[in-house]
């Protein structure tokens with residue numbers, strides 16, 4: 001589990017990483033309750049934060065590829081799959097830990113105006129996996145680290161807007177309503193919105209399954225590329 | 229024992245043949261120099277040897293085991309110093325070594341000991357807890373080498389480990405390689421600096437355009453292309469008797485006298501310099517000796533019609 005352990009060292013060594021891990025969720029916590037969805041808005045926007053943090057985490061793999069450290073790893077007695085899997089596990093641990101802290105802090109801070117903390121935690125954690133898979137797949141498409149990273153920021157915001165994280169999908173042009181279902185953000189927004197309306201938990205099953213399928217597809221796509 | 233045995237390896241990239249029926253072997257305890265101009269296929273050969281890339285046909289045995297069948301086992305006993313710097317830039321020198329040590333299965337006290345010994349070996353003990361971004365190019369190169377050494381490989385493969393570094397770091401690295409070889413490590417050394425090969429390796433393989441075009445000791449290769457050596461002596465009192473004596477040495481083709489200078493032409497590789505000097509000494513003081521010997525550089529130029537990239541760049 002060497003790769004796994006060293007992810008923590010590498011990630012937290014960069015001040016920007018630790019700060020964004022602290023700052024964004026904290027800021028989200030203080031957002032007021034909105035009209036739509038009817039809960040403190042931080043719980044809705046938190047999924048954008050997850051996407052963003054996942055992109056920073058998976059950037060480690062991108063860096064290893066760009067710095068050719070993967071070349072050295074490929075002559076070591078460790079398989080590429082092992083390397084990927086241990087990285088992903090470490091990222092998941094970090095995000096899941098953060099989700100837990102965020103949900104607990106949210107419950108303490110917002111009290112009864114917060115809908116089901118357990119359901120939110122499950123949604124966040126499933127979406128964390130999807131986001132990690134998405135970042136991995138995204139980075140596997142690019143040769144140039146800088147470009148991949150810079151564009152991704154914009155893509156995340158765009159996906160959030162189109163997917164209905166910031167406003168209801170119904171407010172958008174009809175032509176867009178169906179295509180946006182191809183975005184993972186659509187399904188996470190669907191899930192958090194359902195929770196905000198305190199709908200029964202079974203309604204979450206479909207969005208969760210779709211997110212997991214996305215995750216699976218992204219991981220398949222992202223793990224194919226090895227070097228260069 | 230044959231540490232590496234490559235038979236008939238072919239590697240194609242599309243229409244381009246990067247390795248064209250390559251054959252060669254390295255014996256245990258040897259330092260083998262692999263020379264070749266840009267694009268000769270050196271890195272490709274090394275990547276095939278370490279299982280990084282697949283090859284189209286042929287066979288490779290490492291430690292007398294089939295590479296493809298025993299890849300993981302073989303990998304754990306090889307150290308590869310990559311041509312590019314492939315260290316973690318967000319880990320300190322020490323952490324880099326800890327990481328790779330652990331990947332190769334080292335733990336606890338052994339790991340600690342190996343990390344310290346390796347840092348000392350490459351002269352980075354004083355910089356253990358610094359990030360590589362604070363390092364000079366030469367120091368980064370040395371860390372790049374150290375990462376391949378921490379697990380004490382039986383076979384060390386170095387792909388241009390000294391490219392673009394200062395003379396001091398370079399000498400340090402060459403000394404390190406000699407030290408490791410004395411301890412029993414077999415070394416495959418790739419470079420385009422001829423002097424390095426000449427000072428390190430007994431045997432040299434020269435590659436060009438995917439082919440191995442020469443394989444032998446430096447002396448063998450040199451004698452292959454040059455058939456004579458010129459020796460010029462300046463002597464206190466050159467006498468006819470001495471010239472006669474010199475002419476009788478086997479392999480000496482011509483002896484002439486111009487003033488006080490004796491000009492001798494000898495068959496290359498006959499090792500006549502010693503004999504000539506011994507005779508000359510009997511006849512008084514020797515003021516100067518000049519022996520014109522073809523170098524590996526000449527061999528290279530003759531065989532490939534190319535200079536090594538080194539010469540082009542400077």
Ligand SMILES: Nc1ncnc2c1ncn2[C@@H]1O[C@H](COP(=O)(O)OP(=O)(O)OP(=O)(O)O)[C@@H](O)[C@H]1O
Pocket residue numbers: 241244246264265266267268269270271272273311
């Ligand atoms: N991944 C690849 N795809 C296509 N062609 C390649 C690839 N890798 C190497 N080649 C080609 O194979 C040939 C041999 O390259 P290689 O890197 O092995 O040369 P080299 O001897 O190591 O050269 P250098 O001294 O520049 O490092 C070159 O013509 C190169 O362009």
Ligand SMILES: [Mg+2]
Pocket residue numbers: 270271272311387
């Ligand atoms: Mg090369």
